[in-house]
Amino acid sequence: MNQEVASDQDVIDRNDNSYDRMPYESFPYKQSSMEHLATMGQLFGMNPPALDTARVLELGSAEGGNIIPFAEQYPKAKFVGVDLSEIQIASGKKHIENLKLDNIELHHMSITDIDKEFGEFDYIICHGVLSWVPDFVADKILEVCNENLSENGIAYISYNTLPGWNMIRTIRDMMLYHVKNIKTPEDKLVQARAMINFVKDSLKDSNTPHSVVLAQEADLLARHSDHYLVHEHLEDNNKQYYFNEFMEIASNNKLQYLADSSLSTMYVGNMSEAVAQKLDGVNDLVRSEQYMDFINNRRFRSSLLCHSSVQLSRHLTNDLIKKFAMTFNLVPEKPISEINIESDGVLKFFIGSDDQERFVETSSPEFKAILYVFYDNVGFPQSFDSIVKKANEIFKDDRKEKIESDLVENGINLAVKGLMNISLVERNRRKDIDKPKLSKLARYQAKDTESLWATNLNHEAIAIEVFEKYCMGYMDGENTKEQIVENLVERAINKELHFSKADVALEKEEEICIEVTRQLDLFIEKLDKNVLLV
Ligand SMILES: C[S@@+](CC[C@H](N)C(=O)[O-])C[C@H]1O[C@@H](n2cnc3c(N)ncnc32)[C@H](O)[C@@H]1O
Structure with a gap:
């Protein structure tokens, strides 16, 4: 039998070609932003590197859609992106040149060619790459996150997880089987879509638990864009990790778990009462999150890591909220002009734009004032002091002390529940928009x-x-x-x-x-x- 063994370089080249043929649309990902990583670091007791002068590396940056925006916002910080796809890097370089940015570089090279000499970075981001590369590249990603990360630096890696991917894997296997002998990504795509439709049509009249779930997955897949379907599902590599397996690889590289990019998913208190009770006694964070993944059937994670030597603090005191700016997307049941904040009793604030099911309610005039300030500033993170000041202005007399204590009492809890977002960066709404200005x-x-x-x-x-x-x-x-x-x-x-x-x-x-x-x-x-x- 003459079976050729593909060299590492061959494997790299194959991957390279597929992204050149069908480039990946390069979006910003808020959860991977250095602002968010620094916020999580600060929350858990780190002293994260300053954002203004940060050095940021993105592995598998595609055309830079995730780092170019920060290069503009933080002119003194330095950004480097690395990707194997020549076309994506060339197109990113064109954007950088057109935008006249001099603090960002994109390199057409493999992650596997990064060594210590490549430099030290405060934030290393690797979104949507780990699961889609061969093992030796995946190993290198973790190695770079250790060797090229500064002492207090934070790394972000996202990946597909088990057990959630089990069901999708069934459909991926079906598609791969169906397109096995097809050469080009374009033709593969057409046949993969045909396969998805075949699954959907074949199961539409069946009500067994298996067919309902499979049909749902097929329906979801059918709605994805072409580039997503090709790269997420039809690439040679798509490896899924149990969270504890991922953390074992991380810890072999002297990295420890800092946080999930979605804070609320870390807390057993956000699970049903029965689950929370059982898991409450598990005092190892990785284990408890692994159990939650089993129950939630989690399929994707974005994990934040830092050096094992960093001392973290998991004890979130209420006072911590003073360090952060906050946003809370809510809508009051009545505008402030239609209520008497003192005497009207309990008032509801609906979470999100028009979801009447989820709400917070309060009878405290001061807490109502805080929530009205959030409502006036949806999307604009407000510092603790600024919220207190603005809420205090709602009253004729000075309520500062009570407002502060209401915010301290509730802030961290709302953040941990995933209702309120925290950030290290404050932003204020533009007041004068007679001459509108965009970045x-x-x-x-x-x-x-x-x-x-x-x-x-x-x-x-x-x-x-x-x-x-x-x-x-x-x-x-x-x-x-x-x-x-x-x-x-x-x-x-x-x-x-x-x-x-x-x-x-x-x-x-x-x-x-x-x-x-x-x-x-x-x-x-x-x-x-x-x-x-x-
Ligand atoms: C699914 S895309 C994700 C792109 C981007 N991070 C995002 O989320 O939009 C995976 C990227 O990893 C790149 N890639 C794959 N193997 C690589 C390697 N060995 N070195 C550098 N980049 C690689 C691909 O070219 C592709 O742009």
């Missing part, structure tokens, strides 16, 4: 790329429409709203843009002007709400 990156994404999304200051991708892309090009802080309207109307008259009302195309300049003004006002509201204005 250079958001303007560039709108004007010079095909993306139908833009990165906001919170490191999130915000969906944008075609008309909005046109508007964004003018939002450099120099143009007034009226000037933006004038420009857009001119483009409509030149037939570059089209406006209609009740399905009837608008032709008259005056009508177009009214419609453009209306749409622009709505869009500026959206930009403000989505933390895109700088």
